[in-house]
Amino acid sequence: MRPVRNIWNELVERRLWPVALVLVAALVAVPLLLAKSPPATTDEPAPAPAAVAAAASAAALPGEPVVSVAQGDEPDAPLRGHAKNPFRQQHVQAESAATATTATATTDSTNSGSGSSGASGGGGGDSNSGGGAQPQPEPQPTFTYASVDVRFGHAGKQLRAIRDVPRLTPLPSATNPIVVFLGTRRDRRTAVFLVSTDVHVQGLGQCVPSRSNCEAIELRDGETAFLDFTAADGSVDQYELDLVRVTLHETTSEAVAQRAYARTSRVGRLLLGGSGHTSAQRHGHRQRVPFRWIARTGVLHIAPYASHRARQARAHRTAAGAHLGDLAP
Numbered sequence: 309m310r311p312v313r314n315i316w317n318e319l320v321e322r323r324l325w326p327v328a329l330v331l332v333a334a335l336v337a338v339p340l341l342l343a344k345s346p347p348a349t350t351d352e353p354a355p356a357p358a359a360v361a362a363a364a365s366a367a368a369l370p371g372e373p374v375v376s377v378a379q380g381d382e383p384d385a386p387l388r389g390h391a392k393n394p395f396r397q398q399h400v401q402a403e404s405a406a407t408a409t410t411a412t413a414t415t416d417s418t419n420s421g422s423g424s425s426g427a428s429g430g431g432g433g434d435s436n437s438g439g440g441a442q443p444q445p446e447p448q449p450t451f452t453y454a455s456v457d458v459r460f461g462h463a464g465k466q467l468r469a470i471r472d473v474p475r476l477t478p479l480p481s482a483t484n485p486i487v488v489f490l491g492t493r494r495d496r497r498t499a500v501f502l503v504s505t506d507v508h509v510q511g512l513g514q515c516v517p518s519r520s521n522c523e524a525i526e527l528r529d530g531e532t533a534f535l536d537f538t539a540a541d542g543s544v545d546q547y548e549l550d551l552v553r554v555t556l557h558e559t560t561s562e563a564v565a566q567r568a569y570a571r572t573s574r575v576g577r578l579l580l581g582g583s584g585h586t587s588a589q590r591h592g593h594r595q596r597v598p599f600r601w602i603a604r605t606g607v608l609h610i611a612p613y614a615s616h617r618a619r620q621a622r623a624h625r626t627a628a629g630a631h632l633g634d635l636a637p
Contacts, residue, residue: 450558451565453606454496456489457552463534467548475601476576479549486537486547488576490524490599494607497554498526500599501533508536513549516598516610523598527551569606 319325460479461467468480478485479501487501500516502524509515513533515522525533528551535547559565580597599608 448560449562450560451562452496452556452558453565453568454492455555455557456492456499457555458489458499459548459550459552460487461548463546463548467550469552474571474573474576476580477573478576478579480547482575482579485579486535487525487549488579490597491601491606491608492554493526494605494609496556496607498528499551499554500608501525501527501549502597503535504537506538508538510534510536525549529553565606569603 316325316328319328455472457469457471458473458479459467459469470477470479473489475489475491477489479487479489485504486507487503490500490502492499503509503515503522507522509519509522509525511533512531513525513527516524516526527533527549530553531551533549535549537545537547539545557568598611600611602609
């Protein structure tokens with residue numbers, strides 16, 4: 309009893325005896341209260357596990373690690389938990405999964421539809437059923453027309469440049485027509501000029517139907533023809549005709565092309581008797597035109613009466629090795 313008495317004397321001296329009485333009363337009252345307390349209900353929170361409390365107390369102490377690594381007792385112990393695929397993303401949003409499901413369903417339905425369409429195509433031959441390729445739009449037709457630039461005048465003098473000469477234009481004038489522009493051949497590169505019966509042709513141009521009977525002359529880009537015109541008094545004037553260039557134009561409008569084909573000189577129409585298909589009139593004499601105009605395509609075809617002589621002239625020029633034009637009817 310002496311140790312207890314010594315402790316009590318120290319508490320009295322230090323005036324801590326009330327605290328000691330409270331502790332003694334608590335030691336006596338706590339077991340009694342725990343014995344008389346009712347059982348815990350489901351609404352009350354469950355007491356914290358001993359491991360959690362130990363971890364919390366350990367975290368409160370400074371200098372000690374919060375997390376500890378536990379090692380298995382046995383090295384060959386079986387693994388616990390669920391198996392996971394390392395090549396599959398673990399945390400995927402629900403929306404992405406739903407999208408993948410929808411895409412899979414769409415693919416399955418498309419494949420089934422293709423299979424059914426193939427089966428129906430094999431049985432009935434309906435090319436429009438199923439998911440076939442869309443028909444390609446037909447390309448728009450293009451129309452080509454030509455514009456001809458020339459220079460004309462007395463040889464050795466300043467020549468007059470004329471751009472985009474209208475068809476049936478007389479040169480140099482309607483009162484003195486040395487040549488008349490008829491149009492272009494089917495290649496749209498060869499320009500054709502009707503030659504007066506009083507003109508003798510020299511130069512690079514090709515005569516139709518023949519050089520000895522030159523009713524029309526054909527010229528290509530850069531070619532030049534010299535025209536010797538014999539007047540009524542017997543004097544001779546030489547003219548020069550240069551084909552500067554033939555420019556091709558393309559359009560998808562048929563109306564634009566038809567307007568270009570129908571563009572003619574008014575005085576030229578009067579000179580050639582309105583049509584210019586068969587003959588021209590000069591000083592009251594009719595002159596046959598060795599070409600006929602195709603208004604639908606805007607090109608010249610050689611006239612039937614000149615076809616035979618043109619073929620003979622072409623064969624002669626082939627033997628001589630000269631430049632050939634498109635003289636086929």
